[in-house]
Amino acid sequence: MSKAAQKIHATTQRFTEVEDIVDDIVLFQGGSAALIIEVTATNFALLSAEEQDSKIYSYAALLNSLSFPIQIIVRSKKLDISSYLKLLDVQAKAIQNDLLANQIRLYRDFVQELVKVNTVLDKKFYVCIPYSYMEKGVGAAATGDRKNTKSAFLEQAKTALHSKAEGIHSQVARLNLRAKTLEKEELIKLFYETYNDQSVETNQITDNLRTPVVRGEEK
DSSP: OOHHHHHHHHHHHHTTOEEEEETTEEEETTTEEEEEEEEOOOOGGGSOHHHHHHHHHHHHHHHHHOSSOOEEEEEEEEOOOHHHHHHHHHHHHHOSOHHHHHHHHHHHHHHHHHHHHSOOEEEEEEEEEEEEGGGGOHHHHHTTGGGSOHHHHHHHHHHHHHHHHHHHHHHHHHTTOOEEEOOHHHHHHHHHHHHHTSOOOGGGSOTTOOSOSSOOOOO
16 A cells, blocks of 8 residues: 555544444544444334334334433445345255255346345444533533543443433333344444445454554555
8 A cells, every 4th residue: 555545544544533442332532432222123114003103102202201412323235135146046056856946046036136126225223322521511621521541431431321321222122122232343343334335244353443444445
């Protein structure tokens, strides 16, 4: 990679603002942090009128229960089904029953044509809960609390964010949806895929985050 490319790469990296990820907490530059909860989806259109009303009321209750800001993020990603098509080819060749094997091949051709006409998207939903050193009050910020050690700030962020997350998990459960707080490896993978627009195996990224979240093009 040329020196010019390395310089651009470093500049791009700063725009992510991610300083570190410890356990389930994302630490940002400037004295802020966040916790991210992944929530499963549901097909609202297939629910009955009563079930739809129940979802709406439960969602309204979630919003009304909030005493802190959140971000709701919907991430749409085009699915790569090439591995699934290869699996169908393998299954068709392995089956001794010619009729069944032919049906699998027909199904495989149908799926391949379907994705040519329609873009198949994988949608994932996230609730991001932020934390700032300013939450301790203007007085704390004025006395230099922002300059506390990283470990002290991390403990403060964990306590505040985990408390907020408990409330979110409770309200999401009322929607009959599953939710989980993303841990370090899941967070690294999420940020990497978001900034690089591709999938990556978690073990391809080092635990100490020396591998950049934004990957530059090789020159």
